[in-house]
Amino acid sequence: MEKKKTEKLRPGQVQAKPGRENEMQPRPDHAPKQYEGGRLAGKVALITGGDSGIGGAVARLFAKEGARVVIVYLNEDEDAVSVKNDIVAADGTCRLIRSDISKEASCREAVEETVEAFGGIDILVNNAGTQWEQSSIEEITTEQLLQTFYTNFFSCFWMTKYAVGYMKKGAAIVNTASVTAYRGSPSLMDYAATKGAIVGFTRSLAGNLVKKGIRVNAVAPGPVWTPLIVSSFDKEKVATFGSDVPMGRAGEPAEIAPCYLFLAGDDAGFMTGQVLHPNGGTVING
Numbered sequence: 001m002e003k004k005k006t007e008k009l010r011p012g013q014v015q016a017k018p019g020r021e022n023e024m025q026p027r028p029d030h031a032p033k034q035y036e037g038g039r040l041a042g043k044v045a046l047i048t049g050g051d052s053g054i055g056g057a058v059a060r061l062f063a064k065e066g067a068r069v070v071i072v073y074l075n076e077d078e079d080a081v082s083v084k085n086d087i088v089a090a091d092g093t094c095r096l097i098r099s100d101i102s103k104e105a106s107c108r109e110a111v112e113e114t115v116e117a118f119g120g121i122d123i124l125v126n127n128a129g130t131q132w133e134q135s136s137i138e139e140i141t142t143e144q145l146l147q148t149f150y151t152n153f154f155s156c157f158w159m160t161k162y163a164v165g166y167m168k169k170g171a172a173i174v175n176t177a178s179v180t181a182y183r184g185s186p187s188l189m190d191y192a193a194t195k196g197a198i199v200g201f202t203r204s205l206a207g208n209l210v211k212k213g214i215r216v217n218a219v220a221p222g223p224v225w226t227p228l229i230v231s232s233f234d235k236e237k238v239a240t241f242g243s244d245v246p247m248g249r250a251g252e253p254a255e256i257a258p259c260y261l262f263l264a265g266d267d268a269g270f271m272t273g274q275v276l277h278p279n280g281g282t283v284i285n286g
Contacts, residue, residue, distance in 0.1 A: 038066030039265040044118040046111070048072045048101055048159060049128030051080035053226030054176065057253035058125055058260045059083050063092035065261060067123065070114045072097045074128075079227075101128060102150035107158035115166050123264045124163045126156035126198075127176040131191040131232050145190050152194035157201065169213030172264045175202050177220040177275060182284035195220070199275060206273030215272040217263040222279025223250040246281030 011025050021028060035041065045062045049055040050071030060083060063069045069087060071094065073080045080096050087094040095117055099106040114121055130151045134140050156175055167173075180188060181195035199218060206216040223229075223242035229250075230238055242250025259276045262268050277284065 033266065035065075038064065039261065039267070040123070041066030043067045043122035043264075044070070044114065044120055045123040045125065045264070046070045046072070046114050046121050046159075046163065047125040047127060048110075048155060049176075050125070051076045051083060053228060054221065054224060054253045054256050054260075055125070055127040056083045057257035058127065059094070060086055061254075061257045061261050062123070062264070063087040063094060064090060065265070068093040068095075068118055070095045070097060070110075070117070072099055072101060072110045072128070074098075074100055076227075101155040101159065102147065104154070104158045107155060108162045111159065111162040111166070120168070121163050121166045122168075122171050124159060124167070124171075124173045125176075125260060125264070126159055126173070128152075128155055129176065129191075129194075129228065131188055131228065133187045133232055134189070135187060137189060140190055148190045149194055149197075152191065153197045153201070156198055160205065164209070164214065167214055170266075171214045172268070173205070173209075173214065173216045174260050174263045175216070175218040177202070177218045179220055179222040179277070179279045179282055179284060181220060183282070202275065203273045210272055215263075215268065217268070217271055217273065218275045219256065219259045219263070220275050220277050220279070220284075221251065221256050222277075222282055224256055225250045225252055242280065245279065249280065251278060251280060 013025055015023060040062055045067040047055055047059050047069060050059040051073035059069050059071055071080055071083060075098065084094040084096055097110050097113055099110050101107050101110065128151060130148060132144055160173060175198050177198045178195040180192035181199050185192045202216055202218040209216055222245055229241055256278050259278050263271065263276065
């Protein structure tokens with residue numbers, strides 16, 4: 001078999017140890033980046049589940065950093081309007097799309113509406129999700145299993161499928177995974193399975209799009225204080241939610257959002273196929 005030739009990316013060079021940077025060709029780039037107007041100035045960001053929780057914090061932060069934000073949400077009108085009002089009050093731009101993205105047609109329509117309004121998509125954040133706690137696999141109905149996958153994973157796949165044709169070199173996709181994808185969850189088996197699928201999808205899509213200059217990464221939060229928690233668990237679990245992690249508490253959405261900002265912006269230009277783990281100190285080696 002013919003040996004594949006390695007592409008030369010720079011002039012060959014050798015120096016005596018410890019080496020001198022001022023003699024390297026080309027010189028390494030270590031100048032701090034400057035962002036006039038914000039890290040995401042001029043970019044269009046489409047965020048699913050952006051009405052509250054992590055998605056709401058991401059939408060606010062992206063807008064603060066100069067992005068024009070489109071939020072796709074199911075039916076939480078008051079929460080969605082609150083996010084939009086915050087963004088507009090800070091002189092940002094926000095568009096709301098009320099839609100059920102567990103349906104393929106809704107994903108396509110959300111992408112098309114975003115492109116029609118702003119001319120393209122620079123950042124896609126697949127964040128929408130749902131979960132139901134069950135004590136055994138026998139209690140998970142096929143209807144629940146399918147709804148969990150349609151909402152959490154299929155929407156991620158469909159939104160990406162329809163958005164990627166409008167994304168250019170330098171664009172970024174950030175998917176919301178979960179610590180449960182790595183450590184599992186005895187009472188959220190179907191939810192954990194969707195998050196595992198998102199991790200595999202993220203890594204595979206990153207390889208598929210790398211030559212197009214589109215980066216694909218994910219964030220795998222641990223326990224975070226969001227509406228999904230109070231709508232999923234009983235009062236006792238809600239009262240102690242997050243106390244089992246090393247830091248002894250649940251995270252706040254504002255503590256998670258900077259991970260998305262980093263992965264969406266140019267600072268993460270050398271990252272694709274990766275997962276960040278803001279989880280309160282749980283080491284999962286993933």
